[in-house]
Amino acid sequence: xxxxxxxxxxxxxxxxxxxxxxxxxxxxxxxGARGLALDLSQETYLYTPxxxxxxxxxxxHMILGGAIMGLVPLQLIGRVRARHPRLHRVxxxxxxxxxxxxxxxxxxxxxxxxxxxxxxxDAGFALYGGLMLVAxxxxxxxxxxxxxxxxxxxxxxxxxxxxxxxxxxxxYTLWYLLTDxxxxxxxxxxxxxxxxxxxxxxxxxxxxxxxxRRSRADVPRxxxxx
Ligand code: HEM
Numbered sequence: 001x002x003x004x005x006x007x008x009x010x011x012x013x014x015x016x017x018x019x020x021x022x023x024x025x026x027x028x029x030x031x032g033a034r035g036l037a038l039d040l041s042q043e044t045y046l047y048t049p050x051x052x053x054x055x056x057x058x059x060x061h062m063i064l065g066g067a068i069m070g071l072v073p074l075q076l077i078g079r080v081r082a083r084h085p086r087l088h089r090v091x092x093x094x095x096x097x098x099x100x101x102x103x104x105x106x107x108x109x110x111x112x113x114x115x116x117x118x119x120x121x122d123a124g125f126a127l128y129g130g131l132m133l134v135a136x137x138x139x140x141x142x143x144x145x146x147x148x149x150x151x152x153x154x155x156x157x158x159x160x161x162x163x164x165x166x167x168x169x170x171x172y173t174l175w176y177l178l179t180d181x182x183x184x185x186x187x188x189x190x191x192x193x194x195x196x197x198x199x200x201x202x203x204x205x206x207x208x209x210x211x212x213r214r215s216r217a218d219v220p221r222x223x224x225x226x
Contacts, residue, residue, distance in 0.1 A: 017166075018073065024166050025066040032062030045116065046109075054112045061105025065165060068098040072162050075155065092143065092155075099136040099158060103129040117188040117197075124197025131201070132161045153212055160204045168200035 034040060036059045040047040048054040071091055074080060081088045107129040115121040135158040142151035175184065175192060183192030 017163075020170065021069055021073070021163065021166050024169060025069040028062045028066030028069070028165075032059040032064075032066065035059030035062070048113060051112070054109060057105040057108035057112070061102045061109065064098040064105070065102040065162075068095045068102065068162055069166060071095055071098075072159055076159065089143075092139070095158075095162075096136045096140045099132055099162065103132040103136070115188075117193060120194060121188060121197050127198065128161070128164065128201055131205075132158070135161055156208055156212070157205060160208050161201055164201035164204065167204065168196060171196055171200060 035044075035047060035055060039049070041049045046058055072095055074091055075088065075095065107126060110122050110126050110129070115125055135154055138154040139151060139158050142148075142154060172184070175181065181192075183190045185193065188196075
């Protein structure tokens with residue numbers, strides 16, 4: 001039987017993730033723009049009637065979150081970084097600023113309205129926003145200090161956090177396809193939902209830390225064998 005080579009499978013996986021990411025980014029930007037322009041109180045609980053600051057926080061976080069999700073893959077392409085360093089710097093600043101406003105918008109919404117499922121989900125999402133703020137500050141600070149190895153590590157952490165929002169939806173899509181939503185409720189307070197409060201970023205950050213640790217250990221080994 002013909003087997004698809006692993007490399008092709010990896011490219012297919014990346015292409016699928018890119019399509020899903022762009023689709024979700026467009027959805028988030030559209031949702032955010034409608035929330036800022038229209039009264040969506042009949043459509044979503046995320047809209048607060050007469051609550052301009054809360055609406056500004058949650059809907060602008062969607063617009064900026066969608067924008068940085070669309071932009072962030074560009075930063076990972078080595079050829080773009082090498083050939084167009086100015087573009088890398090400008091896009092990087094836009095992403096860092098966008099990530100800060102996205103995180104602050106999400107945190108502002110949690111502080112003013114709270115999430116649909118209450119304190120546990122508030123805590124999981126607040127930690128998510130807090131980590132995004134820390135990563136964005138570190139990326140900028142280390143680039144300015146010329147500490148490029150550490151800048152790269154924080155940029156990868158920020159990347160994982162930015163696509164976390166997409167991963168959250170992908171977990172749900174896969175789970176509903178496989179189990180028809182076992183352990184998940186419309187109020188997002190079932191056992192499956194409760195795991196998701198952190199499962200869309202913590203395991204991926206942990207995997208990244210392991211990979212970074214191995215890559216750091218490999219550098220002296222490669223240098224001494226070369
Ligand atoms: C990284 C890019 C992000 C994008 C594209 C994004 C997008 C969205 C979208 C579209 C929604 C509406 C729900 C839906 O239709 O699925 C939403 C809800 C929400 N987001 Fe984000 N988001 C991002 C990052 C963040 C961050 C960093 C926080 C952290 C504080 C956050 C906190 C929230 C909260 C609290 C809700 C409402 C949850 C609820 O009660 O239903 N988001 N986000």
